[in-house]
Amino acid sequence: MRYLGRRLVVLAAVLAVIGLLPWLTRTDPALTILHARYADRPPTPAVLDAIRAETGLDGGPAHVLADWAGGLLRGDLGRSWVSGEPVGPDAVSALGFSLALMGCSLVVALLLALALAAPTLRRGARRRLATTRAGVGAAVLAALPEFLLAAVLATVVAVQLGWFPALGWGSAEQAVLPALAMGVPAGALLGRLLDDALPAAFAEPWARAATAGGLPPRRIAVHALRRTTPALLPQLALMVVGLTGGAVAVEALYAIPGLGGTALAAALAQDLPVLQACVLLLLLLGLAAGLAARLGSRVLLGPARTAGALPALAAPPLPVRRVVTAGAVGLAALLAAVAVAGLLRDPLTVDTAARLASPSTAHPLGTDALGRDVLARLGHGAARTVLVALAVGAVTLLLGLVIGALRAGALTETANALPAVLAGLVVAGIAGPGPWGAAAAVAAVAWAPLAAHTSALYAQEKAAPHLAVSRSLGAGPVHLLRRHLLPGVVPPVVRHAVLRIPAVALALASLGFLGLGTQPPAPEWGRMLSENMPYAERAPWAVLAPAAALAALGALAVLTSAAVRGRRRA
Structure with missing residues (x-):
């Protein structure tokens, strides 16, 4: 209960910062709205006061926060300062694009992780495992930021070679490069972690007993994957959270109308209601990923989740030459x-x-x-x-x-x-x-x-x-x-x-x-x-x-x- 209470307090503080963005900003929101909607009207004090009263920005921080929180409870994410349109429909639509991009990226990440760990799976299932092989190469791939891979792929693969489109979203071809840019670093990290954990799983008594009993190597490999997966789920949740950050650069570069690109445009234009909605949805997406990872770990472990029922996996040291x-x-x-x-x-x-x-x-x-x-x-x-x-x-x-x-x-x-x-x-x-x-x-x-x-x-x-x-x-x-x-x-x-x-x-x-x-x-x-x-x-x-x-x-x-x-x- 204390664990949950502390995290709820921190989450409430983060939400308060998001809700107070219009009050915390050093620019005058009324001027932003005036320049965007009423360019022909002079910025007189009376005009600015009227805009503040119209948008509810004439109160103090408590009023601003209460107004935003009340809107959330009613399902109202506010109105854009630039267009004057409701934020909710556009934000939900952008969320759909972001979820589709993250889904494609996760598929790439999982396939790459399995490819990196495949040699270890084959050798371990046949009791011929010596050491891990994913090594430093996978770690280097994992360290490359998504925006860098996105830029290189767009320059080389899309522009120079012309193999895939460089902009847009909607077809399978348009999804390839963005999914690779976001999925490769996450997959390399997951593959490195999986490759490090598998030798310890194959060294456990159940693996030796399964081999002695004549269980096919493929089934042993599947059981080893199931054995290592619960320990990797929290890392997978952090990767999904990391994808939310990487999606901002990738969506902006490839002109994908997702939450990341929308949030970036709103931040640069100081359209804070749109930014509030996008940041809130990205934050909730990360929290949902963490919760799903915890529940998945419990389901996979079952009764073995109790303390002492299942020993922790000890990853062997990677040889450094x-x-x-x-x-x-x-x-x-x-x-x-x-x-x-x-x-x-x-x-x-x-x-x-x-x-x-x-x-x-x-x-x-x-x-x-x-x-x-x-x-x-x-x-x-x-x-x-x-x-x-x-x-x-x-x-x-x-x-x-x-x-x-x-x-x-x-x-x-x-x-x-x-x-x-x-x-x-x-x-x-x-x-x-x-x-x-x-x-x-x-x-x-x-x-x-x-x-x-x-x-x-x-x-x-x-x-x-x-x-x-x-x-x-x-x-x-x-x-x-x-x-x-x-x-x-x-x-x-x-x-x-x-x-x-x-x-x-x-x-x-x-x-x-x-x-x-x-x-x-x-x-x-x-x-x-x-x-x-x-x-x-x-x-x-x-x-x-x-x-x-x-x-x-x-x-x-x-x-x-x-x-x-x-x-x-x-």
Whole structure:
């Protein structure tokens, strides 16, 4: 009951923030409505007051929240500030498109996960399992953000090769590229987790007994899948939640009229009623996925869900070879070299005579649509992204340590289940698009894994025997904190925070790609990708250069983490 109560309180707080968006925004909603609907009327105080009274925005925060909540209870999601039409029908229609896209993406994810785990299933069912094989390659695929895959697929497969349509939704062909962009990272992660869990399942007594009894290998493999599935369902729920964030970029890029694209357009136009409805539906979709995963786990486990009835699966350590460390060092050196070479050039110089110029000695990576040097913008964008990511990493480290020590599990789980893009939409609705808003949005959710790590280490250190001995010898709270708790908790969490900096940079780039982060003409990798997408057919290098840099950043995050874990085991 306490578990449910805490989560309901956190959910109510999140809903309150959504409901208070019209009051929290720094822009005047009346001006937004005036410019959208009554462009011919002057913005006099009397006109603005009349608009506030008409829309119910003339009260305080309590009135705004009560009006929004009352509308929800009546099934009324409000009226668009831009069009004046009811939000509900359009939001429900967009939800249908998003559900269809997520369904196609989940099919791709499950098929890819089974393909990655198929060799382990075959060998394990025949008792010839040696080690896992999905390995670092699958982890690198899982680290690639959806917006990056969507941009590369649109550039190469749709524009250059012409195999599938680049825009629209409604036919099977139009669903292929968006589903691949969203399904491949989720499927790679699920396949890696499944490949790690299967050896432990095949090593259990039931598998040996089944083999000795002559059970066909295919049936043993099916039972092993059923054995590992309950432990993976919570991760599958988080993947569905992650798909809600990835859907924003994918829907916007492929012009799919779903919740993500609708929410992005509303955030950029400051049409807050539409944004409120879309964010609310995306949040409820994520909560429904988590609940479905819990119920599915209970159904699959049945009576074995009681404590002690079923041992936990212990994933075998993934062998880390020297090539992983060498790959991490090589990628880091390559990114550093690109950044240094770009910093020596001017990223803002416009040369109209060299618009969309191909790579040459004067412009090693070509130029963009305004004739600006792509290498220069990559270098300066790397410096900007790294500095912001370091600042966000420091903030998330502090938040993670403090909130983790307070054991705020409900808040941590809720923040961990919110995609950074969803937080970015809310922040953009309040403060408008900009680099500080993007940094605040990423920091608002990126602290959750560090808090969970801190909480686990804190509980472990408090239960350690040396702490009880020190307390029995008369050590006070300050001594215990300084000599035992902090040394046992802070260094591992700091290392964790450092390893997450590339992921923070990718999250910032995703918001930049959507237009919610750094604004032009300042260089930023995600923004570069979106700015050059319309010219992918004529100048693919302008798209592929930032795409390659972002892919290298994702691979660097995975390889560095694997190398660090390998050194610890050694």
